[in-house]
Amino acid sequence: xxxxxxxxxxxxxxxxxxxxxxxxxxxxxxxxxxxxxxxxxxxxxxxxxxxxxxxxxxxxxxxxxxxxxxxxxxxxxxxxxxxxxxxxxxxxxxxxxxxxxxxxxxxxxxxxxxxxxxxxxxxxxxxxxxxxxxxxxxxxxxxxxxxxxxxxxxxxxxxxxxxxxxxxxxxxxxxxxxxxxxxxxxxxxxxxxxxxxxxxxxxxxxxxxxxxxxxxxxxxxxxxxxxxxxx
Numbered sequence: 001x002x003x004x005x006x007x008x009x010x011x012x013x014x015x016x017x018x019x020x021x022x023x024x025x026x027x028x029x030x031x032x033x034x035x036x037x038x039x040x041x042x043x044x045x046x047x048x049x050x051x052x053x054x055x056x057x058x059x060x061x062x063x064x065x066x067x068x069x070x071x072x073x074x075x076x077x078x079x080x081x082x083x084x085x086x087x088x089x090x091x092x093x094x095x096x097x098x099x100x101x102x103x104x105x106x107x108x109x110x111x112x113x114x115x116x117x118x119x120x121x122x123x124x125x126x127x128x129x130x131x132x133x134x135x136x137x138x139x140x141x142x143x144x145x146x147x148x149x150x151x152x153x154x155x156x157x158x159x160x161x162x163x164x165x166x167x168x169x170x171x172x173x174x175x176x177x178x179x180x181x182x183x184x185x186x187x188x189x190x191x192x193x194x195x196x197x198x199x200x201x202x203x204x205x206x207x208x209x210x211x212x213x214x215x216x217x218x219x220x221x222x223x224x225x226x227x228x229x230x231x
Contacts, residue, residue, distance in 0.1 A: 026118070026226070026229050027113060027119075028057075028059070028112075028113060028118075028119035028120055028121055028122045029120065029121050029122070029141055029142075029221065029222050029225045030109060030121075030122045030124060030139065030140045030141050030142075031121065031122070031123055031124070031140060031141065031142050031143065031144060031218060031221065032098065032124045032125075032126065032135035032139065032140035032142075032143040032144065033045055033123060033124065033125045033126065033143070033144050033145075033146060034094075034098070034126040034129055034133045034134070034135065034143065034144070034145050034146070034162055034166070035126075035128075035129065035133075035145050035146035035147055035162065035170075036128060036129065036130060036131070036147065036148075036151065037128030037129075038128070038148070038150075038151075039146045039147050039148045039151070039172055039173075040146055040148055040170075040172040040173060040203075040205065041070075041125050041126070041128075041146050042062070042070045042073055042074065042125060043172075043205050044144075044146055044170060044172065044203070044205065044211065044214060045060060045062075045074065045079075045123050045125050046073075046074055046077055046079045047205050047210070047211035047214075047215075048123065048211060048214060048215055048218060049074070049079035049080050049123070050079055050211075051209075051211055051212075051215045052121070052215060052218070052219070053079070053080060056120040056121055056222070057116070057118060057119045057120045057121070058080055058084060058119070058120065058121050058122075058123070059080070059084045059085070059086075059112040059116055059119055059121075059122045059123075060074060060079075060080065060084065060085045060086070060122070060123045060124075060125065061086055061087070061088060061105060061108045061109060061112070061122065061123070061124045061125070062074070062085070062086075062087045062088070062125045063087075063088045063090050063094055063097055063098065063105070063124075063125060063126050063127040064087065064088075064089060064090070064127050065089070065090050065091065065092065065093075065094065065127055066089060066091065067089065068087035068089065070087070070125060070127075071085050071086065071087035072087075083115070083116070084112070084116060086108050086111070086112060087108075088104045088105055088108055090104070090127060093129075094126050094127030094128065094129045094133065095129060095132075095133050097126075097127075098124070098126045098133070098134075098135045098136065098139060099133070099134055099135060099136045099139075100136075102136050102138055102139040105124060105139055106138075106139060109122055109124070109139075120222060121218070121222060124139065124140055129162075130160070130162075131155075131158065131159070131160030131161070131162045131163055132160050132161055132162065133145075133161070133162055134161045134162065134165065134166075141221075141225065142167040142168075142221055143166050143167050143168075144166060144167065144168045144169075144170060144214070145162035145163065145166035145168070145169050145170070146170045146172055147162075147163070147169070147170070147171055147172065148171070148172040148173040148176075149171065149172070149173050149174055149176055149177045149180060149182040149184070149187065150173055150176050150180050150182070152182070153177075153181075153182040153183045153184075153186055153187045154190075155187075156169075156171070156187050156190040156191040156194055157190040157194070159194055163191075163194055163195070164194050164195060164198075165198075166198075167198070167199075167221075168198075168199050168200065168201065168214070168217050169191060169195060169198070169199075169200040169201070170200070170201050170203055170214055171187060171191065171200065171201070171202050171203070172203050172204075172205065173203075173204065173205075174202050174203065174204045175204040175206050175207065184202065188202070199217065201213035201214055201217065
């Protein structure tokens with residue numbers, strides 16, 4: 001488990017909106033989490049909530065096509081109080097609700113901001129998608145893409161916007177590598193080749209504090225967000 005290169009707030013994108021609310025208050029940083037079905041997006045969000053909830057004011061928006069399964073899981077696991085977890089049923093391809101018609105997600109985000117103000121951080125989880133999925137910059141300020149070693153050690157080599165342009169790439173379930181024949185060194189080399197200077201992290205959420213590389217990156221983004229708003 002590592003973060004390589006070190007934590008940085010991405011500079012190639014502008015933020016999705018003014019960091020201040022209409023009332024002059026500082027709005028929450030919004031981070032999107034995308035990735036294929038089964039890669040561990042919900043587990044990553046859950047682990048982040050457990051790690052950060054004692055020092056940050058958090059909320060979560062999940063996206064599923066026809067259910068609220070991911071939100072229900074997070075509530076069952078009690079990662080946050082239930083009023084801090086809301087769900088969007090997209091009714092269509094997950095890309096639509098996070099990239100093309102983001103109105104339902106924006107409504108959910110704004111409702112959380114109004115009812116739970118002040119919030120530090122809102123985590124927005126996409127439904128299961130593929131390597132082409134990206135979030136609209138009108139919805140999130142920065143985005144994480146989650147893949148896993150069980151899907152094959154050639155996934156980083158295949159590329160796609162999620163692999164090459166996400167602000168952080170998470171390669172999850174490294175504990176399964178010996179059982180599925182995945183070569184972590186090859187995945188690391190392919191990831192560096194695809195992402196150039198963009199950061200990535202290897203994680204195993206079954207390990208104690210296995211979410212730490214992602215949590216450190218998130219808090220680094222939040223520090224940079226606050227500094228930008230104060231400047």
